[in-house]
Amino acid sequence: MSYKAKMIVDKDFIISPIDERLYGSFIEHLGRAVYGGIYEPGHPEADEQGFRKDVLSLIQALRVPIIRYPGGNFVSGYDWKDGIGPKDQRPSRLELAWRTIEPNQFGLNEFVDWSRAAGTDVMWAINLGTHGVEEARNVVEYANHPSGSYWSDLRVSHGYKNPHAIKTWCLGNEMDGPWQIGHKTAAEYGRIATESAKVMKWVDPTIELVACGSSNREMITYPEWESTVLDHTYEHVEFLSLHSYYGNHQNDTATFLGRSLEMEDFIRSVTATCDYIKAKKRSKKTMYLSFDEWNVWFHSNEADKKIEPWQIAPPQLEDIYTMEDALVVGCLLIALLKHSDRVKMACLAQLVNVIAPIMTENGGQAWAQTIYYPYMHASVYGRGNALVPIVQSPKYDTKDITDIPYLESIAVYNEESGEVTIFAVNRDLTNPLPLEVDLRSFGACKVLEHIVLENENLKAVNTASGPNRVKPHTLGNAKSDGSTISANLSKASWNVIRLSLQ
Template sequence: MSNRARLALDPAFRIAPVEPRLFGSFVEHMGRCVYTGIFEPGHPHADADGFRTDVLDLVRELGVTLVRYPGGNFVSNYRWEDGVGPRDQRPTTLDLAWRSIEDNSFGLNEFMAWAAKAGVEPMMALNLGTRGVAEALQLVEYANHPGGTRMSELRRAHGADKPHDIRLWCLGNELDGPWQMGHKTAREYGRLAAETARALNRLDPGLALVACGSSNSSIPTFGAWEAEVLEETYELVDYISLHAYYDPGDGDADSFLASAADMEHMIRSIAATADHTAAKLRSRKRLKLSFDEWNVWYQSRFPGESGLEWARHPRLIEDSYDLTDAVVVGSLLITLLRNADRVGVACQAQLANVIAPIMTEPGGPAWRQTIFHPFALTARHARGQVLRVEPDCSTVRTAKHGEVPVVCATATHDPASGEIALFVVNRDRHRPCVLEVALPRGLVPVEHVELADADPCARNTSAEPERVVPRPGSGLSCQDGAAALTLPPTSWTLVRFASEE
């Protein structure tokens, strides 16, 4: 027996424009994300700079618009100076976050050269864990000042004649977490972030700054942290960050498939906290959110960094994703779009090998994980305005999130082409869902693809890289301003509608 659901698509019901920065990713000096991931001199597909061109091709196909760098936990014990200048003069150092040996052969200037080839905007994180205002100023001067000063001339001496002009900066990373190098209280961090922001805005007015928010929704300081931090920083920053990872490892499949309910809760809670701060400060400013770390992560399988042995770019949390994981990733993307009026930046963590859509082997192939596909198709087709879509459907009872709708959906409308793209997930693990869609007159379906499989544990590997791929859907009918289709159990679906003229 099938579930049934209905929704309406109307271009008049707009939430906000689709922000390109929602399709960001994350490159951290962690595991093999950088080394043998995006950067592998000597690889058969390496270019003159040592960048893997097979990976670059996949990054472009993925549709990434922005990449956050260099961390993550890594940044809170990082000296950016160690990663610039002649490679043979760079020191080998210890990364305390992931107990790795870092040779610093890839640093700021290499990242910026890679970002230019990938066609992505850089989002740079500052170390406010073990460093402070002075070091942040030096890095921004090195990166952005045209020339004629100590730090800008140092950059030019290192071969980067023109300034990098990085506009988006994170004021530290997860400093609410006791695992972080330089962990601080909200008041301590808020004061440091505020002083850093004031100094940076004097050095380079017009930078977009991200204050650290909570590292997850279950940390005891969630909400209270943001309230304290924003009292110090509200008028000085442009975003407050959120981080969330969702673990399927406890066997509660229904709660896992409803992970987007927690993401929605986080967004609404922190947006409300920010708005409350604005009211207290009598500010007219409406702060945006930066969801700059999100993904599925089998954290229950990770023993923790304290148990790691010192090693160079070890194989670290290289999770292999299945069909169910891809459906959850699709629902998280839907949720980010549904909240495009408040979320201005989002970064799936990470890009290569480490909980990533792209996997590589040293000296060998690169391939797409299952989670690659909903991201790539959403990034490619979500254009114009996000529409308000409220499915009328049954619910699923979950242990972690209560009653959640069986169907999770959003849509976008591109005024230039008139096209509407519908993105929809069926969370029911056992039953298909018959979906009825009310359409504006004159629109007909032009594409119908679905990510589904009889085996929800099916995954892609180097030996079988296309075991799970989007395939044309079947059974879609359309007449008299209405469409109907059947959503398979545990599935992600894209339907594009365009004018029949």
Template structure:
């Protein structure tokens, strides 16, 4: 049987965009065990003096997320930020309606910001535009960012934080198009509120950037109309519009599952078109970019979540146990986001710990990397630089919902500071390896320093606390450079990271 072959043409002079490092962001919501027994557990053997789990912090620092969205998510649409500041013993327990739990508010703004500083990450803060609005958003921003001499900035100082946090990225609510959302609004209602909130927040701190809520997913019946209407109201006063997408494999169809990122590509193109339509309509010089601030695989935990009793404190929720095929989809998602780095400037894998997460913890034990940890870690570590404008020819296949899907999906990043070229590639072929030939125009003196492969014969293989290395990458990939051509073999159903330097 003739070996299948894909060809890629790269030229040092043809680029897409520099990567905004925030594309490797993540998300912590007050949901399930993300906060309590996730990042924070004062009675754990690894807890520091502030109650943060050091074992979890070590894994997070491996990924090195540059920004983390907080505190939600659906949670934020019913959240009173004042509940989470001041003496912990005075904070109220609240019935949290988005996820039907009890929120103790033991961790709030100051604790989370302290944790973020220790983790070495910036914070992307969300304000409540569900049950609240302009005034609460203004006050929260003043509390976080104003130097002093005003009520809320001085209140922050009373709470032990002298210097402002200078949080520069803020979300104007969350998924406000969704009927499930507390305070759900029409596009006009939300657009007007987001506009007035944006004006007040930028009046208080002109240096912040604002993310307006787009559609919760591509399949929403109001999609496109929602974006256009909201941007009609807010275009000149915001900087990004959000997109959310989750992938599922309910029918256990690996070919269709791996093809779902084709819809992600279409989603991005569509929202970019809407943004640019409003730009043209308003005759504006401003470009609104995209914040893909929720994305992941999410479906494994659905049955367990339906059986959970309500009104518990930090119960297990959305605890998807990820398998090998999920890691391939996460890799494909990262490739797609990077290919659109000219317009996708922020992206947050949802979420970071325990809740649909690359990192899991045991309350009485340790922490470990799920299968999806590895593509995220590789992309964050090696994907910072400039995206090259690749030209690809690949064999294709058809699946249940998609036609002419390339067996090869890849993106190439050039890090000029490190003088390093990195190719991220997924072979979608379920049966055979794929030979990759890449023309390296302008990189003739480069040689392979590492070819990392994540592969597994068992698509359903998972990592557990007892067997944390069941699915793990190796560095024995087959690739070499001769002249100006890289030849590599990509094993069937594999995630590949090929690194080259002089």
């Protein structure tokens, strides 16, 4: 094969309409995600509730549809009642998951207010570590019941007459993990998740629930965990969760860029397990997936080991992301889109300061990290139908992964706007990649813009003093010839080719 890539896109070959919640994110009471991140009273950019407006502006540009909160490992030891009511009456607690002090100055109601300011919905995680069925029921009543009961009237007394109407709820977090407070076997978790699901839906039948899948596919209990948990929960939940993080620990960029193939394998195997239980139960219901923790995470591992315990909001998990990390995040986003028939929700973990696309200084500025840009492009331009990508591409092998295509790509068709968007990563670290896209079923197309994220230095980062070192430009060379698009994709680049249909 000559050194070029070809792609055929047909508007009738639809993977799935994309659920906008695929572009969700995650805020945990961890490090400076909340205190010093989204919430910093006294900051020059803080509003009357202490929400940082500079951070809100960066988040609003991402069009984040849903945010998972308040954890994470944190939630398995969290009492949601500590974070409601008058702030001067809220207790400070030892937070055992991350060994900090939690002052509880930001809780459920503040997060709902903040989410509305950010233009996003809430995905609330309940504590199934130290708590159980009773607290699961009570928090739904507090949040979603109109009035006339103890917990709903308590919310009203806190100044929230209307219910919060939180639609999406996670049944705990990573309960398969020995590191988790209240760690459970699959059978133990399956039972408590089922009983919690029942009472939560008796309080509010409109909610959707996410059961915990494996914390990662290296867990010794995977995928038996999924099978056992779904045996219990299948008819009571709508989603099963997946978590996975990716790192370049060996400084092997070629392999690192191929890790999205492992994400796809993970999705396929969990899907197969879900369908096995569907068949076993003779169910008509299809189980969907919530990939509610995913990202690159490895830069801060050593620094985190040196943090003194029992501080309030110390800098934890503050990965500073490189150009190559942005390429991997782009590949991971494409992987999610390729499986959008089953992955209906996903959460980039996390959103601010903690393994995040947005960084802040306490009392200072906020800026976008390298990974902010592919995430923003996918969220803003990746709405509509994901189309089956018929791709021919040269490939390469590494010692860990074989048959990695140099071209990672997918197309999204937004019928409402009359636009097709092609997301493409060139994994080749030394050569540009000629690309030809056949859009035969669409007729004539016009290139609106060709956005490129690239940098000669793959280790380049954005910092407070240099926030624009890695930033996309619109000088891409894509051009149209009727229904054929051609482009020369720069080496090691993320590309967004936006087309309007004539």
